[in-house]
Amino acid sequence: MTQSIIEFQNLSKTFGKTKAVDNLSLSIAPGKIIGLLGPNGSGKSTLFKLINGLLEPTKGQVLIEGQAPSMESKKIISYLPERTYLNDWMKIRDILNFFHDFYEDFDLVKAQEMLRVLGLDERHPLKTLSKGNKEKVQLILVMSRKAKIYLLDEPIGGVDPAARDFILETILSNYQEDATMIISTHLISDIEKVFDEVILLQNGSVYDYDSVDSIREKTGKSVDELFREVFKC
Amino acid sequence: MLGKLMKYELRATARYFLPIYGAIIVFSMLIGIRGVNDTYRNALSVILPMALGLSFMGLGVMTLIMVVKRFDSNLLGDEGYLMFTLPVKANSIIISKLLTSMVWILSSTLVFFLSMGIITWREFNLSEILEELSHLQLDPYFLVVFILVILMSIIQFLLQVYASLGIAQAYSISKNRILGGTLIFILFSIVINMVETFAAAGFTFLFADSPWFHDLVRMAESSDFITVFSTIQLFFTILLGYLILKNILFYFLTKYHLQKKLNLE
DSSP states (O other), X not given: OOOOSEEEEEEEEEETTXXXXXXXXXXXXXXXXXXXXXXXXXXXXXXXXXXXXXXXXXXXXXXXXXXOSSHHHHHHXXXXXXXXXXXXXXXXXXXXXXXHHHOTTBOHHHHHHHHHHHTOOTTSBGGGSOHHHHHHHHHHHHHTBOOSEEEEESTTTTSOHHHHHHHHHHXXXXXXXXOEEEEEESOXXXXXXXXXXXXXXXXXXXXXXXXXXXXXXXXXXXXXXHHHHHTOO | OHHHHHHHHHHHHHHHHHHXXXXXXXXXXXXXXXXXXXXXXXXXXXXXXXXXXXXXXHHHHHHHHHHHHHHIIIIISTTHHHHTTSSSOHHHHHHHHHHHHHHHHHHHHHHHHHHHHHHTXXXXXXXXXXXXXXXXXXXXXXXXXXXXXXXXXXXXXXHHHHHHXXXXXXXXXXXXXXXXXXXXXXXXXXXXXXXXXXXXHHHHHHHTTSHHHHHHHHHHHOSOHHHHHHHHHHHHHHHXXXXXXXXXXXXXXXXXXXXXXXXXX
């Protein structure tokens, strides 16, 4: 068995009385594209924050290549949060240089090329970009890194179907075979075809973790159909 | 990495400070060379000092806003998702904010003296003043302690702001982080004030009868300048130690709440 790249050991995170992540244990092998699926409030974003060290676990631990989140893990994780983190004083060019300054694995030329394809001018201030373009710029920044782990939190949540295609294409064409990618989404049917495995989250625990093929075999349903059945309101 | 963080921190703030510095220097120069032409002297002798005064007020208010906003929105708001996933230490992040604020506070002080110099250059001879100052025989030890006390006092203010904001976000004191931070800041100030008052009272109570304390009082009341001076020097050294202690406390409070209690929305 290959060593796991991300491991959760009895991981719990509570906010007041709410259990966002509840005694979750899971081991993720490298080199896969994994869908992190679950209804709103099932703990997807909390799990990402825990992997990034943006939150401290209440109990248990997260291990990245066997180590707790640290400066070393931040070097190998490329994270697209749900929020827009672009500031209001830089131009697109400045944020490219910012990434180039801080991340050794950032490919400046690749990012510039992707911006050109999109028709985005590097001299454009971040402040006046449309919401959709901000999300695209962030995705370009994240996918221009040659990281070992990509964590994408709702990458296609807020954009129109045409932009969705661009984003999926960008993700897939920049994904390296040996990297691990976890994509959280509730728009499963749009993206199901790219997943190797899926993690189904329910109330902060794992409902199921299996390969897409095996789920289809086991249940005779697509992941989207299974999701609708399991999480029926 | 600290250097890179500071580079961006300075750039993010320079666009606010430099224009005000420019305005202050221009107003000061206009006041300084005023009087050349008597025909518009009266109107300008009101307008220019007023403009200069407002610029300084603006500079003061803006410095305070910058100290709070750069910490709050860059670290505790959505930009925090970027800042806290950079491969840099929490120490570097806090110190970059601290040093950048220090740079602006010190350069604002410099601009103030520069402005005063420009306004009064006709009245005062700078080289004469410097000449006079060089005759003042200041004890170098005292001078160093005095400067350190001023620097540590500024740092204490900054770190108290940072710790307050950090605590306010960690425990969601209020929906508005700056309001919550202000409340914590006031609470800190009250507690520190109380502790200091009690410590001073307790100190007097405990040592009131000791010969050492009597010596100290006698020294402070002495008419001999050297003796009084050495008492003041002792007082400043103790003050410096106390300020450093407070700064260490506030620094670790800030670091703890950013590292272990971070709770970005």
